[in-house]
Amino acid sequence: MPAALKGELENAAREHNRSLTAEIVSRLEASLHLDEATPIKMTRKELFNLVKEVVKITEEGGLVTVPEEPGQSKNQR
Incomplete structure (x- = not known):
């Protein structure tokens, strides 16, 4: 060990x-x-919103940078 x-x-x-x-x-x-343990049940929409919030928080904190697709601004995500 x-x-x-x-x-x-x-x-x-x-x-x-x-x-x-x-x-x-x-x-x-x-x-x-x-x-x-019983798995947490989430709808697709709830999961999508959770992931979106995590990405937002990590981008604001400078932890993760999500590359933009060509021709797409951050407002279009």
Whole structure:
């Protein structure tokens, strides 16, 4: 196990008052339960609007630049 990962797990184990092994087991169990979670149901329109909002936020923050299609301005998207 990489030293940095082990250190993070040890810190988390201390915060949760459990052993390193118990912390690892807890995290593994939690990750398996995530697979069993009910998926979020969204309409196509809701999904489209969510993606559009994420793109807008990331463009404003300079995190992602979406290239414009030739002949298309940002207002036409």
